[in-house]
Amino acid sequence: MNPVVSQTDSFVNQLNWHTNQSTKALEQLAGGTRLQAPQDDAAGLAVATKLQAQLRQFNAAARNLAHATSFTQTQDGYLESAQDTLNRMGELAIRAQDATLNPDQRALYQTEFQALKDTFNDTRTAEYNSHPLFDGTARTVASSPDDLVQLPGVDLFTTEQNAVTAQSTRLDTPAQAQAALQEILTATDQLATDRAATGSTLTELESAQARLVTQTEASTATFSRISDTDVNEVMTQLAREQSLTQNNLFALQQLNSNQSHLIDLLG
Helix, strand or coil, rough: HHHHHHHHHHHHHHHHHHHHEEEEEEEHHHHHHCCCCHHCCHHHHHHHHHHHHHHHHHHHHHHHHHHHHHHHHHHHHHHHHHHHHHHHHHHHHHHHCCCCCHHHHHHHHHHHHHHHHHHHHHHHHHHHEEEEECCCEEEEECCCCEEEEEECEECCCCHHHHHHCCCCCCCCCHHHHCCCHHHHHHHHHHHHHHHHHHHHHHHHHHHHHHHHHHHHHHHHHHHHHHHEECHHHHHHHHHHHHHHHHHHHHHHHHHHHHHHHHHHCCC
């Protein structure tokens, strides 16, 4: 083999290699990731792909928890309103146990009492995204790829709650007012238990969100270490490859010049 041709091929191959390495470095800098192709790091790409899928699952779980939190907060808001309603009904039941009231005054108390019963009924039938809030149905949401959170059912249609809104619960006489008060107190106790349950659920959801944030941050950091471009390292590599490309280009030019000069001498 002609030694000049062999040397030329060597310089050309080196020039192509360093040019390709420079191009690869530029792509990593432009794209922000060092995993431009499977051959760059097959094992790293496999791990990064799994982490990417896991992060999307974490994002989906975060949306689930946000919806569950909104649902439970809405429940608690309505329960607080129901508690205010029962408190006012209890106040009226106490005031109606006054034998000195005339019929007109008692009728006013009964009118407001009936309006509060209607308000309480409206609260019991409230919905969130077409789902009844107080039908006693327990619900489950995925809080991560491996965990579930249970939303306990809150039932405002129990015997105790129904007694408050019953037609017979009235303030027409002191005796009726006294009986109504007992029904209201029993319903209030149950409502307090329901609010405690929603509070506990909100605490559990908050804890699940904190765990999910920790998991997401850890997976994101790992994914970043595997896939993200190390700018300093790649810039150093790019400078080195560009320098070697220039050196090989200069050497190839010199070789071509010497070869041309030798041909001139031989000619």
